[in-house]
Amino acid sequence: MQTHEIVKRFREHFEKAGHKFVPSASLLLDDPNLLFVNAGMVPFKPYFLGEAPPPAPRMTSVQKCVRTPDIDEVGKTTRHLTFFQMAGNFSIGDYFKEDAIRLAWELVTNPQDQGGYGFDPERIWVTVYLDDDEAIELWQKVAGLPLERIQRRDVEDNFWSMGVPGPCGPCSEIYYDRGPEYGREGGPVVDEDRYLEIWNLVFMQNVRGEGGAKKDYPILGELPAKNIDTGMGVERVAYLLQGVDNVYETDLVRAVITKAEELSGRKYGDNETDDVRFRVIADHARSGVLLVGDGVTPGNEARGYVLRRLLRRIIRSSRLLGVTQPVLPLFAEVVRDSMGPAYPELVGGYARIEQVLKAEEDTFLRTLDSGSRIFETAAGQVKAEGLATLPGDKAFQLHDTYGFPIDLTLEMASEAGLTVDEDGFRKLMAEQRARAKADAAGKKTGHGDQTVYRELLELGATEFTGYTELASEATLR
Numbered sequence: 326m327q328t329h330e331i332v333k334r335f336r337e338h339f340e341k342a343g344h345k346f347v348p349s350a351s352l353l354l355d356d357p358n359l360l361f362v363n364a365g366m367v368p369f370k371p372y373f374l375g376e377a378p379p380p381a382p383r384m385t386s387v388q389k390c391v392r393t394p395d396i397d398e399v400g401k402t403t404r405h406l407t408f409f410q411m412a413g414n415f416s417i418g419d420y421f422k423e424d425a426i427r428l429a430w431e432l433v434t435n436p437q438d439q440g441g442y443g444f445d446p447e448r449i450w451v452t453v454y455l456d457d458d459e460a461i462e463l464w465q466k467v468a469g470l471p472l473e474r475i476q477r478r479d480v481e482d483n484f485w486s487m488g489v490p491g492p493c494g495p496c497s498e499i500y501y502d503r504g505p506e507y508g509r510e511g512g513p514v515v516d517e518d519r520y521l522e523i524w525n526l527v528f529m530q531n532v533r534g535e536g537g538a539k540k541d542y543p544i545l546g547e548l549p550a551k552n553i554d555t556g557m558g559v560e561r562v563a564y565l566l567q568g569v570d571n572v573y574e575t576d577l578v579r580a581v582i583t584k585a586e587e588l589s590g591r592k593y594g595d596n597e598t599d600d601v602r603f604r605v606i607a608d609h610a611r612s613g614v615l616l617v618g619d620g621v622t623p624g625n626e627a628r629g630y631v632l633r634r635l636l637r638r639i640i641r642s643s644r645l646l647g648v649t650q651p652v653l654p655l656f657a658e659v660v661r662d663s664m665g666p667a668y669p670e671l672v673g674g675y676a677r678i679e680q681v682l683k684a685e686e687d688t689f690l691r692t693l694d695s696g697s698r699i700f701e702t703a704a705g706q707v708k709a710e711g712l713a714t715l716p717g718d719k720a721f722q723l724h725d726t727y728g729f730p731i732d733l734t735l736e737m738a739s740e741a742g743l744t745v746d747e748d749g750f751r752k753l754m755a756e757q758r759a760r761a762k763a764d765a766a767g768k769k770t771g772h773g774d775q776t777v778y779r780e781l782l783e784l785g786a787t788e789f790t791g792y793t794e795l796a797s798e799a800t801l802r
């Protein structure tokens with residue numbers, strides 16, 4: 326079943342059940358906790374918080390999502406993309422747990438000739454929050470699931486909150502057992518590769534108070550009107566229904582791999598090292614193009630930095646596959662053709678997208694080779710001295726003169742079996758910033774609202790952890 330059909334069935338299923346379809350929002354919503362929209366519920370937050378009346382009490386959407394905290398999983402697990410589509414259904418004070426479970430169960434298990442996805446009910450497992458006995462009963466009653474395939478999980482995995490005082494509640498996740506050849510028996514609690522998570526149902530039933538870390542906040546009581554928020558991974562369902570091995574090989578992602586095969590003359594499937602590179606390229610090409618499509622331009626801060634890192638990683642991965650010509654516009658064309666039907670902004674805005682990508686690639690290619698040589702020489706020297714840490718001033722030089730995002734240097738170092746003196750790097754970055762600040766103060770240029778992001782970037786190499794924490798805190802599920 327093709328991705329567009331999976332999306333179509335989702336929408337029809339929920340429209341039939343009285344949901345209003347709401348088109349995907351931009352990846353760039355104004356949210357102090359998030360760089361990018363990372364879940365289907367983000368655009369609906371004001372309704373859940375009671376800050377605005379919803380257009381309808383029942384809504385459904387297929388939302389573009391970017392999760393950069395998952396970047397290190399990309400290509401290595403079978404299920405993590407930095408860009409993916411989350412299909413969801415939402416109830417604002419309308420139906421609750423029983424209907425949410427029933428609606429999801431029907432779509433997942435109804436036969437394909439009756440509008441469903443046709444998953445074998447015998448291979449479905451679910452998790453529920455520790456004390457959510459109500460959910461356990463409902464899974465048995467509504468879906469006929471035996472107790473052995475319902476597992477309890479703690480706060481970390483199965484309790485959701487927005488990261489701020491307000492609505493929160495237990496989750497219940499739906500998993501598909503890919504079979505014994507993919508891992509250990511025992512359900513998702515034991516093995517999340519064999520048991521693939523496809524859908525998360527959030528039962529927003531409580532109100533939480535102030536509190537520091539995830540587990541510390543108090544539960545103040547029950548919400549007067551309970552809400553439902555669910556998210557199904559479209560590419561994960563596609564991966565299972567298309568009989569391929571991972572999300573990167575699904576119809577709308579695989580096309581980029583094919584292009585990379587053509588350019589490199591290498592074959593996907595020949596060796597694992599190259600395969601990871603092919604998958605990274607395929608994923609990052611989608612997230613890169615979709616981000617530029619929504620208005621991000623590469624830069625050294627915040628969103629621009631994330632985009633730059635994704636794009637430079639594509640270029641370097643292509644180099645490692647033996648491709649020396651410019652690649653970004655070539656991959657972008659493929660993404661436009663596969664994703665354009667669902668996201669027309671990629672077609673309408675293509676000239677701009679292409680121009681932004683070309684400029685970024687030109688800039689990076691001008692310094693990539695000399696930077697790589699600097700790195701090789703420095704790495705060779707470190708090893709010759711019997712050491713294992715690349716000095717901070719090398720990382721700084723690569724960043725400052727050759728445009729290597731620190732993450733790229735970290736990645737290259739790790740491939741060479743080295744670490745990087747990140748403290749030294751950060752110190753030099755801070756000194757440089759202080760100099761720039763002193764200059765700017767002289768010229769009186771104001772960058773008021775960038776300070777938050779600047780502070781994140783002060784953290785240098787750990788900046789991604791910063792985003793990760795912010796992002797996962799905001800969608801704790």
Ligand code: ATP
Nearest residue numbers: 395404405406409522523524525556557558561802
């Ligand atoms: P996982 O445990 O596999 O990382 P998650 O629990 O972080 O997933 P949720 O936050 O519950 O994911 O998001 C809802 C759904 O979105 C998931 O059930 C999954 O189908 C999909 N999803 C989440 N992260 C990704 C990703 N990086 N790539 C593709 N799909 C994803």
Ligand code: MG
Nearest residue numbers: 392395405802
């Ligand atoms: Mg995750």
Ligand code: MG
Nearest residue numbers: 482498522802
């Ligand atoms: Mg999970």
Ligand code: MG
Nearest residue numbers: 498522525802
């Ligand atoms: Mg989940």
